[in-house]
Amino acid sequence: MIGLYSGTRPGATLKLRWLPSTEGGWIDVERGFTHVIHFGGKPITSVHRSWQSVRLAAGSNQKDGPHILRHTAATWVMSWGLDPSLISGYLGMSIEVLMSVYAHHHPTFQADIAQATPKKHANRSRTK
Numbered sequence: 001m002i003g004l005y006s007g008t009r010p011g012a013t014l015k016l017r018w019l020p021s022t023e024g025g026w027i028d029v030e031r032g033f034t035h036v037i038h039f040g041g042k043p044i045t046s047v048h049r050s051w052q053s054v055r056l057a058a059g060s061n062q063k064d065g066p067h068i069l070r071h072t073a074a075t076w077v078m079s080w081g082l083d084p085s086l087i088s089g090y091l092g093m094s095i096e097v098l099m100s101v102y103a104h105h106h107p108t109f110q111a112d113i114a115q116a117t118p119k120k121h122a123n124r125s126r127t128k
Contacts, residue, residue: 002036003066007073007091010047010066013037074098078105 003013015024016036037044051066070091077087084106088095103109
């Protein structure tokens with residue numbers, strides 16, 4: 001859920017901490033485990049095996065990995081119609097990458113072209 005809602009890369013998500021850290025981001029709370037994503041109090045270094053287990057249990061043939069959560073987040077946020085510079089900052093993605101990969105999900109994508117396209121005349125006679 002962290003990867004999906006924040007658009008954070010899987011590696012950065014695994015480095016997330018409850019307390020300020022030079023190794024990764026943190027969630028500002030008073031108490032918690034040292035690593036937000038952990039098993040038995042120890043940090044998890046990879047989610048690929050878990051991802052595969054969930055994928056197989058769901059009966060999915062897709063070979064997508066956890067990075068697909070970042071793509072989904074970017075697609076969702078672009079569809080909201082916000083300023084792409086705000087979106088790129090939120091996702092930690094360059095505006096160039098955001099626009100080259102996700103621009104077509106923005107509600108204003110090619111809106112100027114659609115407005116400029118000559119409209120067909122409603123009273124145009126048709127030949128049969």
